[in-house]
Amino acid sequence: MGIRVDSDKCTGCGSCVPVCPFGLIELVNDVAHIKEGCTLCGACRVICPSDSIVIETAFASPAADAGDYHGVWVFAEQWDGKLKGVGYELLAKGRELADALGTDLAAVCFGHNIGEAGQLAAYGADKVYLLDDPSLATNQEEIYAQALVKLVREHRPEIVLAGATPFGRAFFPRVAATLKTGLTADCTGLDIDETERLLLQTRPTFGGNIMATIICPAKRPQMATVRPRVFKKGTPDSQRRGQIIQVDFNSAAVTSRTKLLNFVADLTERVKLEDADIIVSGGRGLGKPENFQLLAELAKVMGAALGSSRPPVDEGWIPYSHQVGQTGKTVCPRLYIACGISGAVQHLAGMQTADIIVAINDDPNAPIFNVATYGIVGDLFKIVPLLVERLKGE
Numbered sequence: 001m002g003i004r005v006d007s008d009k010c011t012g013c014g015s016c017v018p019v020c021p022f023g024l025i026e027l028v029n030d031v032a033h034i035k036e037g038c039t040l041c042g043a044c045r046v047i048c049p050s051d052s053i054v055i056e057t058a059f060a061s062p063a064a065d066a067g068d069y070h071g072v073w074v075f076a077e078q079w080d081g082k083l084k085g086v087g088y089e090l091l092a093k094g095r096e097l098a099d100a101l102g103t104d105l106a107a108v109c110f111g112h113n114i115g116e117a118g119q120l121a122a123y124g125a126d127k128v129y130l131l132d133d134p135s136l137a138t139n140q141e142e143i144y145a146q147a148l149v150k151l152v153r154e155h156r157p158e159i160v161l162a163g164a165t166p167f168g169r170a171f172f173p174r175v176a177a178t179l180k181t182g183l184t185a186d187c188t189g190l191d192i193d194e195t196e197r198l199l200l201q202t203r204p205t206f207g208g209n210i211m212a213t214i215i216c217p218a219k220r221p222q223m224a225t226v227r228p229r230v231f232k233k234g235t236p237d238s239q240r241r242g243q244i245i246q247v248d249f250n251s252a253a254v255t256s257r258t259k260l261l262n263f264v265a266d267l268t269e270r271v272k273l274e275d276a277d278i279i280v281s282g283g284r285g286l287g288k289p290e291n292f293q294l295l296a297e298l299a300k301v302m303g304a305a306l307g308s309s310r311p312p313v314d315e316g317w318i319p320y321s322h323q324v325g326q327t328g329k330t331v332c333p334r335l336y337i338a339c340g341i342s343g344a345v346q347h348l349a350g351m352q353t354a355d356i357i358v359a360i361n362d363d364p365n366a367p368i369f370n371v372a373t374y375g376i377v378g379d380l381f382k383i384v385p386l387l388v389e390r391l392k393g394e
């Protein structure tokens, strides 16, 4: 594996020099020279107009037992007997992947008294592996991880997906580590290389400035987590029937070093961001914490949830549970109103699939206007009160 510059092709234009995140490129005798320490991120290759930067990749040999693994699995997370939306979203994508591979799609569901398990077939699953036991009622990482590892070892799926929820992020890496396979976290795109039967796992990297597509050729299963709201739920087909397989679960055979003592709900969120149809979001342009009250008022008259970019969260103006973006939540409301938010890529990563985006910003060149359906150039402290007044019918 390595990187080299084809000196016959390099024109010495220098466009690669400023894009290297580590400052490792310089021009020597009008030819780009890459210094020691390159991480092969590819930023220079993308920008190079003469295609003179070559990254040579040595892939690990394909998994020798890959042919023994079949099927796409989606882990359908529940809380309190109710399935989370991300499970349905992953079934929609999982169906596409399974069809591309010509294989089955299965949902895997652990919990107790899960009312909707039968629904998983209506959303595309051919099979549902159901583990129902009182000890699985609360999501406990170690117990769930051991149960999933056992199931994967028995049935050998070639792909296993889960939601990048707080629980999925904690429990899925344990499963991958025990199975000694790879895991790509927080994917924003999934596709299939049909010839090699490889899962193409795309996610942002280097602070969101580059999209990387990651593969796991040498190990099975191929595992990935995807954030809620990245994919859209399919339409359920009530005529569709799947096989529900009740799996015996021996709680005495699993051990956990942790115990759930209590569950404390976050009461600062009046409407849950992930489920909201309308989100009113504020950024650094609000200037100080008290000004979020203005947005809270707008959110109240619209029945909206309150969101935020990262700086207000970092400043302690609003709790983290309201943060939208790459390191916050991914949302997909019908309407997203961005007030005093510039539109950095890391923020856009969490909201740009909203159906309608309204941006209020006093800088006409703010990048948020590039994704906005409607843009209002002006002072949010004048515009938001006018909106509240009009919506209240005053």
Ligand SMILES: Cc1cc2nc3c(=O)[nH]c(=O)nc-3n(C[C@H](O)[C@H](O)[C@H](O)COP(=O)(O)OP(=O)(O)OC[C@H]3O[C@@H](n4cnc5c(N)ncnc54)[C@H](O)[C@@H]3O)c2cc1C
Pocket (backbone or CB within 6 Å): 207, 208, 282, 283, 284, 285, 286, 308, 309, 310, 311, 312, 323, 324, 325, 326, 327, 328, 329, 339, 340, 341, 342, 343, 344, 345, 346, 347, 350, 360, 361, 362, 363, 366, 378, 379, 380, 381
């Ligand atoms: C690894 C990494 C992860 C990150 N994750 C996230 C993330 O999850 N979410 C996130 O949001 N950011 C994230 N960021 C930070 C991101 O890069 C930006 O810094 C951030 O989104 C900027 O927030 P902002 O738009 O509120 O602030 P700014 O970029 O400072 O923009 C403020 C905007 O308000 C406008 N404004 C000022 N006053 C007014 C007024 N009176 N009326 C109208 N408009 C006004 C200004 O014109 C400006 O456009 C991340 C960064 C990194 C490196």
